[in-house]
Amino acid sequence: MRPLFHPALEDIRPEAILYALSDPERVAIFAKLATAGCGGTCSALADLGDRIIPKSSLSNHFKVLRESGLIRSERQGVEMRNQTRCAELDARFPGLIRSILVAYGQLPAQLETMSGEEKSRDRR
Amino acid sequence: MRPLFHPALEDIRPEAILYALSDPERVAIFAKLATAGCGGTCSALADLGDRIIPKSSLSNHFKVLRESGLIRSERQGVEMRNQTRCAELDARFPGLIRSILVAYGQLPAQLETMSGEEKSRDRR
DNA sequence: TCCATAGTTCAGAAATTCGGAACTGTTGAT
């Protein structure tokens, strides 16, 4: 098994991000990953409610997310721990991830403080 | 020639937007369209500098942009006038288009007042 | 009418995506 490839922050390209998140299944996976308390393993995310993603497809989804720079994957024993790279990404592409998740109606509470919106207090 | 299809604002789906803008050629077209002073015809946008997009491909790019809800196209005499639906889109998906164009380094001056960033004055 | 121009549609080749089956790597039990 070849080692997993993760692009450096500066090599992440917007087209790869948009492509990866143009698939609602991948968005669902990514949004769940952004939720704390989710173990982040692949198989924990296979169930979409209306459909169970086949494992080869799931593996490919994770590969697309990883190689686009959206997540980091690390083997831990028999399973894979995945985590988003939201903080890094927000520094490179301010507001992008947040506005995409909002568009999909998938913004997790954990990301509410990401850039892209002024605080609701202090508004007039 | 069948009439051109434009989705209603409420039927526009984020995956279609992201998919359409996951292609740098389409982004270049869209960004140029968002620029005032550009006539908005298809052939005016075929030249990317490093490559001239074949017209069948160009026609397809416009179709993808149109059917995703990013632009409106209207026949005017022998040619097609295209315009972005930025204002509408920003109401439905706040900050999305702006942050995508920023990510690509393609934000036209005309869009600088779109939502997605507080004004630079009043910052501390 | 005939021609030129702008763009669309068609069709086949090339590339991509999907997913079942086989495989790899790790842990734990015997």
Next chain:
DNA sequence: ATCAACAGTTCCGAATTTCTGAACTATGGA
């Protein structure tokens, strides 16, 4: 040590999508 179970990856063929040259349609002008 061997074996079984499990998590995930790779392989590969089928189905789908993308690309683009060639043919076609629509409009306006001479």
